[in-house]
Amino acid sequence: MAGFNGPEHYVPLKSALLPLRFERRADGDYFVANIVGDIIRLTESELSKLIEGDVIPGDGLYERAYSAHLIAPPDEKAKLQLLALRLRSRYEFLSQSTALHIFVVTLRCEHSCPYCQVSRQNTDKQLFDMSQDTAEKALAIALQSPTQRLKIEFQGGEPLLNFELIKWIVCRAKELARPLSKVVDFVIASNLALLDDDILAFCKTHDILLSTSLDGPADLHNKNRPRPGGNSHELAVRGIKRAQEYLGRDCVGALMTTSESSLPRARDIIDAYLELDLDGIFLRPLSPYGFAVKTKWIRKYDARRWLSFYEEGLEYILDINRTGRRFPEFYAGLILQRMLTDQPTSYVDLRSPAGAGLGALIYNYDGRIFASDEGRMLAEMDDDAFELGHVDRDTFRSILLSDRLLELVGRSLTQTAPACSDCAFEAHCGADPVYHHATQGDVLGIKPISEFCARQKGVMTLLLDKLMNNPDDAKILRSWVRH
Amino acid sequence: MSDTELSLEFSRESYSLSALQAAAYRLIGTANCRIEPSEAGWTCILEQPSNAAIAAADIRSRFLIFVSDEVMRERVETKTEAVRNLILALAFGGLAASN
Numbered sequence: 001m002a003g004f005n006g007p008e009h010y011v012p013l014k015s016a017l018l019p020l021r022f023e024r025r026a027d028g029d030y031f032v033a034n035i036v037g038d039i040i041r042l043t044e045s046e047l048s049k050l051i052e053g054d055v056i057p058g059d060g061l062y063e064r065a066y067s068a069h070l071i072a073p074p075d076e077k078a079k080l081q082l083l084a085l086r087l088r089s090r091y092e093f094l095s096q097s098t099a100l101h102i103f104v105v106t107l108r109c110e111h112s113c114p115y116c117q118v119s120r121q122n123t124d125k126q127l128f129d130m131s132q133d134t135a136e137k138a139l140a141i142a143l144q145s146p147t148q149r150l151k152i153e154f155q156g157g158e159p160l161l162n163f164e165l166i167k168w169i170v171c172r173a174k175e176l177a178r179p180l181s182k183v184v185d186f187v188i189a190s191n192l193a194l195l196d197d198d199i200l201a202f203c204k205t206h207d208i209l210l211s212t213s214l215d216g217p218a219d220l221h222n223k224n225r226p227r228p229g230g231n232s233h234e235l236a237v238r239g240i241k242r243a244q245e246y247l248g249r250d251c252v253g254a255l256m257t258t259s260e261s262s263l264p265r266a267r268d269i270i271d272a273y274l275e276l277d278l279d280g281i282f283l284r285p286l287s288p289y290g291f292a293v294k295t296k297w298i299r300k301y302d303a304r305r306w307l308s309f310y311e312e313g314l315e316y317i318l319d320i321n322r323t324g325r326r327f328p329e330f331y332a333g334l335i336l337q338r339m340l341t342d343q344p345t346s347y348v349d350l351r352s353p354a355g356a357g358l359g360a361l362i363y364n365y366d367g368r369i370f371a372s373d374e375g376r377m378l379a380e381m382d383d384d385a386f387e388l389g390h391v392d393r394d395t396f397r398s399i400l401l402s403d404r405l406l407e408l409v410g411r412s413l414t415q416t417a418p419a420c421s422d423c424a425f426e427a428h429c430g431a432d433p434v435y436h437h438a439t440q441g442d443v444l445g446i447k448p449i450s451e452f453c454a455r456q457k458g459v460m461t462l463l464l465d466k467l468m469n470n471p472d473d474a475k476i477l478r479s480w481v482r483h
Numbered sequence: 484m485s486d487t488e489l490s491l492e493f494s495r496e497s498y499s500l501s502a503l504q505a506a507a508y509r510l511i512g513t514a515n516c517r518i519e520p521s522e523a524g525w526t527c528i529l530e531q532p533s534n535a536a537i538a539a540a541d542i543r544s545r546f547l548i549f550v551s552d553e554v555m556r557e558r559v560e561t562k563t564e565a566v567r568n569l570i571l572a573l574a575f576g577g578l579a580a581s582n
Contacts, residue, residue, distance in 0.1 A: 019570065
């Protein structure tokens with residue numbers, strides 16, 4: 001008589017727990033992430049069972065944990081190999097240093113924004129403009145970076161006040177890059193007040209993108225961004241329209257900065273972007289540098305109030321997308337890209353090891369080289385903690401291997417930081433040593449009192465709740481991810 | 484400056500010093516925590532700042548949750564350290580070899 005093995009023969013070997021991180025939610029449940037950051041939500045009882053190995057096939061929890069790569073049968077090696085492959089892919093950005101090179105061609109500006117983070121100057125042209133000699137040396141360093149495709153971004157002050165130098169740098173960069181088989185992309189970060197036909201023609205010829213500031217409707221924008229004549233908004237809008245018409249809609253983008261006056265006006269701000277047919281919006285908080293600190297604007301709202309503003313804005317943006325118009329919130333898009341793909345991020349603020357130096361280098365008007373844009377902002381506040389060297393005496397190699405850069409990157413790793421190393425969001429977050437140095441005097445930062453940490457957790461929790469609980473919102477959010 | 488002090492006892496058998504320290508770290512900004520050895524294990528003295536935004540009972544409750552979470556994290560660490568190192572070696576070991 002044919003026999004069957006007894007049920008004891010079909011009891012699977014006990015699964016091994018795989019590395020995981022968890023974060024308690026306000027409602028008592030937990031977000032639980034595997035080693036590459038795939039996140040599921042579990043109750044306290046479920047998490048406890050998972051950790052104690054009290055899961056068996058068919059109980060539902062086993063299947064959820066198995067598919068989230070939180071457990072693996074002892075003989076299943078493929079799961080470990082898959083996680084290793086995905087982990088390596090996520091860190092691929094480390095092999096592509098340094099893609100972004102920011103040239104501060106002048107610190108002069110004709111605006112007088114009270115939240116200006118770069119401490120612009122309105123005075124002597126000779127003192128605050130980059131020279132051609134400095135630019136030539138900075139270009140030599142930029143082109144020594146291993147990456148085959150680099151981006152040069154012109155910043156200020158208002159960079160169009162030194163447009164002659166921009167023209168020279170663009171032509172010279174192309175000339176130097178050609179024999180190296182490198183491709184150089186260019187961006188000018190400008191308030192567009194000085195935009196004219198000659199500048200537009202040059203941008204068209206050399207495929208230069210424009211990035212500008214638009215804080216919302218006229219009254220709000222002009223309050224945030226005063227200039228002689230009080231017409232910053234009018235000039236920005238005119239500049240955006242001309243650039244869209246002349247260069248193409250996708251060749252000009254805008255960024256907003258949240259002041260206290262912005263907080264009750266999320267919808268107005270988004271409407272201003274829609275009216276200009278811009279392709280999305282980046283809801284950005286103020287950064288703790290420059291005049292934003294001196295004028296105390298940075299203290300006028302905290303992470304909780306900003307998150308409330310962000311949530312209102314995101315809800316409105318989702319409503320707009322539901323009508324069929326694609327209009328992403330770019331910061332959500334960046335985080336979702338980290339959450340839903342294993343692509344290495346090019347956004348330096350969402351990296352650990354930090355993007356400072358490894359992802360971006362900043363060449364100041366006076367030849368000093370900084371690890372990040374915010375680092376040069378701090379230098380204007382007499383804090384040179386992020387100064388890495390000078391174009392007169394350094395090479396790309398000496399900068400990248402400098403003790404100062406290695407120390408600040410090594411000391412700020414989220415992978416080993418208290419509270420970060422165990423955080424369910426670690427795989428999608430960033431170190432941001434400059435922010436924590438500026439606010440706490442320590443590049444690592446005490447995360448329980450970090451506004452950066454509070455904002456990151458708030459935004460990620462909001463996005464995860466939508467992805468897990470609202471299929472309509474999840475569909476829209478997934479469409480913002482670039483594959 | 485503190486108005487209120489809460490004292491909590493933890494046995495050495497059930498709670499490690501590192502778990503209590505990690506929980507105390509997470510409490511920064513809400514209350515201060517001093518950890519002192521006691522006969523049975525550890526005494527955690529929670530000092531509530533005079534301007535604290537939350538009640539003493541809530542601070543106690545929050546700290547106990549943090550401790551409980553840290554104990555779980557230690558369990559995870561103990562159980563997964565070897566496999567985590569294996570995954571890291573699979574991911575990045577080749578880089579070390581090629582260098």
